[in-house]
Amino acid sequence: MKILVAGKNGQVGQSLVSILEQQEEVTFLALGREELDITDISQVSKCVSSFKPDVIINAAAYTAVDNAENEIEAAFLVNRDGARNLAIAADEHDAAILHISTDYVFAGDSSGLYTELDTESPQNVYGRSKQAGEQQVRESCERHIILRTAWVFSEYGNNFVKTMLRLAQSRKSLGIVADQFGGPTYAGDIAHALLSVAHSIYNRKAKFGVYHFSGFPYVSWHEFAQVIFQRALERGIISTPITLTQLTTKEYPTLASRPANSKLNCQKIFEQFAISQSDWRLQLQQIEKYQ
Template sequence: MNILVTGSNGQLGRELQELSRLLPAHRFFFHDLQELDITESSAVMSAVARCQPSVLINAAAYTAVDRAERDPESAFRVNRNGAGVLASACREAGVLLLHVSTDYVFDGNRPTPYRESDSPSPSSVYGRSKLQGEQLIGEIDPSHIIVRTSWLYSPYGANFVKTMLRLGAEKSELQVVFDQTGTPTSAADLAGALLEIAGHHDPSRHYRQTYHYSNEGTASWYDFACAVMELSGLECRILPVDSSCYPQEAPRPSYSVLDKSAIKRDWGIRIPYWRDSLAAMLSNQS
């Protein structure tokens, strides 16, 4: 099977590259922005024609959540328009599109885990741009599976875990918000789930599915930071504070835990507990 991956130098793309080494039966084509701008229709069509993939995994996205409030045009160009370009190319070529979305499509104003059937209501430019990307894929209607995730981290790029490791080594004390709850997600685990779907999908079937994937369990950012310090052996004290202490340009969902029942039921995917995946990532760092 040929698998084309966009956004290959981001967190998820790098983890997909790592896992691809364990799957010699598949042929992977990794493209980042320098090789393939997903907003350029002719370039995308050419890449699909050249690589002849059975599956296209879209790991490309505009993820600068606060900057998106100041530059909505860029966020919508990549997250909405780019998704539409990929959807059109996949429909034309009969390719399954695996598209990664976000918990930010929800406003976070509920106390129970979000299901795929719950109505999205994004409160940020980033969330709206990702939701409109989902909707455009649905309108164009290639065979597609959308996977929403949350609080992604990895050894690559910029993320909360790497920031905590850096600050924890520099400071004796940090303040971290305790009133935003979600689930940390290992990009390696998400990459594995996507490749599980890619490898076991039915090529004769036209998919129109949305799933949720994050690691199991729940945490606040405070809990997450405490776990990073504990598991890495850093002696940095974490102090809980509420979100008003750290005002940000883009509103964050106060609760964005995702219900993973559907992806486990339909694909038999086993999802690790978030602390276990964090420990695995940190042990590989040392």
């Protein structure tokens, strides 16, 4: 099987490369923005035509949620147009596309878990750009799988876990939002899920469409932070406990509005591919790797 990875320098992209380097049965080409500008359809077409992948994994995205409110064109250029270009190239060269999307396509104002069939109603520019990307992928390539995930963290790049550990070096107390809920998801587990799906596609066993994959159990950002600092204390990364204060979303205003409920129902991906939800607590046991 041949896999083309776009966005190799992101959290999921770096996780994919780390795993793919250990898989002798897979030939892969992983490219970053400098090597493959997904917003350039001519460049994308030439790359796909030359490499001839069986599966394209789109791990490239504009993810600066707050900045997107003022950089609308840039967000849509990558998240909508870039996704479309990769999907078109996949369709033209008989490849399948695995496209990563987000919980932010939902308003987050309902109770319970969001399923793949629930109505999309993004509340910020980033979410709208990702929703537009999903639509372009659906329309441009019949052999597509859209994987929505949430609250991504890893040893790579910038994320909530690394931010908390950094702040712990200089702060004795922190206020953390306690009225937004979701499933923290380890990027390495997203990568494993994507590759499992890719193998199913290659073996002609995949059912195409939209799937959810996120971590479990569901928690607030405040609860997530509590576990992070508990692990850090246990592993000697910090020497004294951090005092955490619960904040409401109104008390911690951001440029872009965030969903209050980002809980994704992941039953469909389990039923189709036997992929279970990521256990983020397990992934925090070796918390020193996130420093």
